[in-house]
Amino acid sequence: MSNATNNVMNNVTNEAADLESRYRSWLRWYPRSYRRAHESEILEVLLAGAREGRRRPEPMECLDLVRGGLHARMRPTVPSRDRSAWAAIKLMYLSAAAELATAVVVLATTGDVRSAIVMGDPGYTAARWRAELTGSFAPLVTGAVLAACLCLCLAWVIGRGHRWARAAFALVAGVNLASLLHGLAGGSAVYAQADLFAGITLCLVQLAAVAHLLHPYLPKVAALWGAGPIGPA
Amino acid sequence: MTKRAMQEATFLILTALAGGSRHGYGIITDVAQISGDRVRLRAGTLYSALDRLRLDGLVDVIREEIVDNRLRRYYRLTPEGSRELAAEADRIRSHATTALTRLNAATGTTP
Numbered sequence: 266m267s268n269a270t271n272n273v274m275n276n277v278t279n280e281a282a283d284l285e286s287r288y289r290s291w292l293r294w295y296p297r298s299y300r301r302a303h304e305s306e307i308l309e310v311l312l313a314g315a316r317e318g319r320r321r322p323e324p325m326e327c328l329d330l331v332r333g334g335l336h337a338r339m340r341p342t343v344p345s346r347d348r349s350a351w352a353a354i355k356l357m358y359l360s361a362a363a364e365l366a367t368a369v370v371v372l373a374t375t376g377d378v379r380s381a382i383v384m385g386d387p388g389y390t391a392a393r394w395r396a397e398l399t400g401s402f403a404p405l406v407t408g409a410v411l412a413a414c415l416c417l418c419l420a421w422v423i424g425r426g427h428r429w430a431r432a433a434f435a436l437v438a439g440v441n442l443a444s445l446l447h448g449l450a451g452g453s454a455v456y457a458q459a460d461l462f463a464g465i466t467l468c469l470v471q472l473a474a475v476a477h478l479l480h481p482y483l484p485k486v487a488a489l490w491g492a493g494p495i496g497p498a
Numbered sequence: 499m500t501k502r503a504m505q506e507a508t509f510l511i512l513t514a515l516a517g518g519s520r521h522g523y524g525i526i527t528d529v530a531q532i533s534g535d536r537v538r539l540r541a542g543t544l545y546s547a548l549d550r551l552r553l554d555g556l557v558d559v560i561r562e563e564i565v566d567n568r569l570r571r572y573y574r575l576t577p578e579g580s581r582e583l584a585a586e587a588d589r590i591r592s593h594a595t596t597a598l599t600r601l602n603a604a605t606g607t608t609p
Contacts (some may be wrong), residue, residue, distance in 0.1 A: 288556040310522040310541045333542025345554050
């Protein structure tokens with residue numbers, strides 16, 4: 266074999282090795298467990314579809330692998346036929362959006378709240394207002410942001426098929442509802458109606474999600490209730 | 499509840515597998531051929547779709563082989579996948595028939 270032929274073959278081998286190594290780097294967007302099961306198979310597909318002489322993946326291929334990797338990390342793994350779980354997960358995303366919207370509404374309506382307080386108490390000082398901001402509003406907004414993150418995390422965990430997270434989310438929704446009722450009992454609705462509207466919307470969305478999450482268990486609960494010694498006749 | 503229409507990529511993947519079991523790259527080339535080169539699936543999109551279809555029980559893995567030190571996995575349509583594909587094909591045919599009938603009526607030609 267001539268030197269020229271050897272050089273050509275070495276170049277082809279180097280190009281293929283470079284391309285494979287770069288594909289492997291982009292495949293790191295997938296979870297490790299997924300790569301263990303599918304990396305070799307996906308590499309085979311990528312290399313079979315690559316044009317001869319290429320050393321680098323095309324930009325659209327890279328984007329596709331990033332999207333596929335994020336999809337593998339984030340997507341719910343409950344089957345499509347489990348419609349109540351899917352509906353609940355979508356409502357939980359909506360709930361997270363509502364929590365964030367609540368935080369924005371609270372921040373945007375602080376002026377209304379201050380005006381309402383000053384109208385009722387003309388001697389209300391700037392120092393007391395600052396104390397109110399740091400003592401009440403800041404924790405409220407921080408809480409809403411944390412609650413949004415919690416909703417997203419629980420939606421992800423429920424999507425991965427962990428049933429305990431259903432109970433955890435029901436607890437979160439219960440705490441939110443109790444907090445809303447507590448606020449209403451304390452007369453907070455007179456300050457800013459937008460806050461009240463946001464709070465009620467959030468609670469309704471979360472209760473709808475809880476209803477979907479608990480829907481599969483209702484027949485069992487009904488059966489237990491009906492079969493119980495003190496069940497209704 | 500109304501069932502959502504199947505995405506085109508999913509429909510084409512199932513159609514490719516209706517012709518027999520295929521490995522990943524085989525599905526990509528078959529989908530390109532079925533769609534007249536209009537749909538070129540990329541690897542990430544293909545495997546996201548296959549994961550979802552396997553989860554829903556519409557396709558499964560029939561065999562694996564090693565070619566040039568790489569795993570090649572062959573997928574096939576399950577009976578449930580065949581039913582879903584047939585139902586979707588019927589739905590598309592019904593819509594296409596209605597569209598053509600109305601177009602023909604509007605232009606005064608008979609189908």
